[in-house]
Amino acid sequence: MSSVLKITPLGGLGEIGRNCTAYEYDDQIIVVDAGLMFPTDDMLGIDLVIPDYTYLIENQTKVRAVVLTHGHEDHIGGLSYLLNEVPVPVYGTPLTLGLVESRLKRRNLLELTELWEMHPGDIIDEGPFTIRPFHVNHSIPDSVGLAIETPVGLVVHTGDFKIDHTPIEGEPTDLAELARLSAEGVRLLLSDSTNAESAGYTISESALRDTFERAFSSAKGRIIIATFASLLSRSQLVVETAHTMGRKVALAGRSMIDNVAIAEKLGLLKIPPNTMIDLNTANSMPDDQVCILATGTQGEPNAALARMATGRFRGITIQEGDTVLLSSKAIPGNETRIYSNIDKLFRQGANVIYGTQAGIHVSGHAASEEQKLMINLLRPDYFVPIHGDYRMLHRHAAMAREMNMDNEHVFILTNGEPLELNRTSAWRGEPLEMRTVLVDGLGVGDVGQTILRDRASLARDGFVVIRADIDAETGNLIDDPEVITQGFIYLPESTEFVEETMEIIRNVAEHTPASKDGNTEQLTLNLRKQLERFFHDETQRRPVLVIMAKAR
């Protein structure tokens, strides 16, 4: 076994988010990324979802380090949960570590964690692995892909990337380095599948310069631009455009303020002098000299833009003449609240510019032709599409086959299903048993299907609690039964309904033979049967029914 490289995806396959991959050779493991995923609609009450780290926890003595590709939540948001169980050093570029630091601090892990800064061109030796990060474009600065030299050959792990020949911030994706890697011979490529559904090329960030300038020059009043706080090249563009067009920029939203501060400190954001103002100053300036850069593109109820739309943002009230730009795309599942937010902004008199047709957003991920370019440039022996829902992995794999890769050399993996390689071949390893680890408040992994099913029932029809005390001797009710309900019927208008419910309880108690031993099982069964039928007949709803029957 010692001559086998084992690569196990622990998250991010067949789903968007919680990217995490374990590379193992000779009893030594490095972990690439440790992200979170936002809950889907059916995960009621869940805050976030993290990778299943069980395998790493069970093998923690083997784990040498975590290497991060960039600072997005879907690559770093699960890190603190991992470090909590498996305290190992973390490698990342300066911005990535900057973002990690604040997160670790919040969980009291910062002091306990060794953070190692890495840069494109570095050579990092970790046991049998030599890791050489290379620069890629993505929607956050300081993103890297990883060339990982292993005893069975060179592996390239792209992380999230696109190929932007004219980026607003930083250098283009390092194609020359990729060409050098190709010349060395790439054994395996793991590549970003996110935009496999998009034909052609992702448009360059620079293409937005024109549309932004046009939007700025046609706006008569204030300009409010919402974008992702981590999309710092967009913030750079906003600041530059505002500067050119004679506007000052104020920031709105905690994460926007934090990220701009970190990026400016690291020199990744270049702000012309006298450009930034605070919100108070913005309010005292002529409208046509003001630009506000805000969080809230996904309609998140507590982000700056949603609070502005509902009049809950201190300092900024939307007014007739405001132009609001949504420089973003809708993350699937958020459409309803995003549109509801846009409607509210329109109602308050703003002109809202949004959607694909407006041309004020470009993706941070490679589209099909760039994905093909990556494959064609590296010419790997084996290919694994990573990052994405199944249909994206499927399409990405299909591209590799179209480019004449052998079907047996293309692997669509699932979470927990390892790919194993030696110097001559590659095959699917023994899959791990994997869970979807839900985080709900302080609980990590304690909420599972049972609780989610209960929550779904409660969400649909609420609950009813019945309390009935009977005399253990006679079987008669000792006093009036109690009926408590929430989420089922509107009590102030349901006096009659509650009366009938109590009548049924009295009736059932009367006709259920007294249990001499104080056992109320039969009574509970009969009550459940009669009450469920009554509730359903009257309302066609099925509330969760709790019966507390006691004999004394």
Place this chain on the structure above:
Amino acid sequence: MSSVLKITPLGGLGEIGRNCTAYEYDDQIIVVDAGLMFPTDDMLGIDLVIPDYTYLIENQTKVRAVVLTHGHEDHIGGLSYLLNEVPVPVYGTPLTLGLVESRLKRRNLLELTELWEMHPGDIIDEGPFTIRPFHVNHSIPDSVGLAIETPVGLVVHTGDFKIDHTPIEGEPTDLAELARLSAEGVRLLLSDSTNAESAGYTISESALRDTFERAFSSAKGRIIIATFASLLSRSQLVVETAHTMGRKVALAGRSMIDNVAIAEKLGLLKIPPNTMIDLNTANSMPDDQVCILATGTQGEPNAALARMATGRFRGITIQEGDTVLLSSKAIPGNETRIYSNIDKLFRQGANVIYGTQAGIHVSGHAASEEQKLMINLLRPDYFVPIHGDYRMLHRHAAMAREMNMDNEHVFILTNGEPLELNRTSAWRGEPLEMRTVLVDGLGVGDVGQTILRDRASLARDGFVVIRADIDAETGNLIDDPEVITQGFIYLPESTEFVEETMEIIRNVAEHTPASKDGNTEQLTLNLRKQLERFFHDETQRRPVLVIMAKAR
């Protein structure tokens, strides 16, 4: 007041669905459409939403009739709830009435309702109104707009429409009739705003012929096409293409079977002989001679396609080589489950063709240029955009202004806000107080914000019921407290947590002075305070807490 026409929208403005408009003159009312709306994500447990009919119920002696523009749920789905309270005759085209009939039958209203068939070109006199339906294209056959002659002038109510010069089924929208109406002089236009966000023209249904033929000729195995059951022109196209390409067609899904039967009976669907087969026959035929037309484009869990995707559809199992076409668009809010469905189909080996880039769906609504054409053709004195979210109404109104309509002649109304017109002017009337009427099982309008808020809390963190009986004399607990919970913690792994909860209850009971009068108010308050704190400290969750404390 008797010389005033009052037009009151009772639904469908600032929202998608439950379209309903009341036209009132001289104490006589006709109602145009009575639709339903599907609940939004925050309407937990709700089945559907209907217009607020209070005004019609209060004025039911004035209501003469309901006139339906077409047979979609958002125009007819709320009819039975109206007829239940206000039994009046219903006008509709044959297909519309066919679809209405089955719905009224289910609610035992068919016998009680006069259904009057109408056709384009008919002249219907109802009190002060003369209604002349005209043919329009839409994504269901037999759609009409209404020219309504009133004592204050001619009103045109488009209903849903698009302008398709080469429809697959039926005639193009009757532009000649619209031109004649224009010549008569149109006082007011109420026009469909649904696609106001789309630039240009909606592509003709005929444009799909080519893409469908291409999809059919490249499919090696079975073809499964999902589309809206009411989109009968699409069904017509599928049947024709299948016939041309040598495939037989089987239907899957109750509403698909029902709608095809009704439309064929009415001659609206022309099926070549020997084209239709049943699913059993389909299973015994060579794969490349089979086409299945199915419901389930929105990922609805009980529709045919979702059942196929999860292996729950009797008779059809998805297999390697199947081609699945989603000839539809995602209704906002359904994206997550649609994509999850597509992923499942891919996993089972199907090739799924979906999304805008595939070119296998066109909209049933007019895009901006057609909306402008309607305004420009009719040259109304006044304009009211109807059908759509606020941003759509806003954009549609902006178009009218761009076409040099006077700002004071363009009215964006809200539900319940009437437009009043006499022979010389138009103005906003006194708004009605309106509710969003939620239907949940048999309850119509009984579920309001209180219940929805409770359901949201329960969905988030579940509930805990505490039962504590104390001795009225001593204040001591009589026996062990009971703790019942659902949706909060996973009980099998929470023995310790429950123990601590019971310990807190005992403690609180011990330290709360006995209420000599059997009053447990203080005990309940103290329990609530301590337990809420304990639950939140331990889990950071806030379950609904029910305390049943009794003194005896």
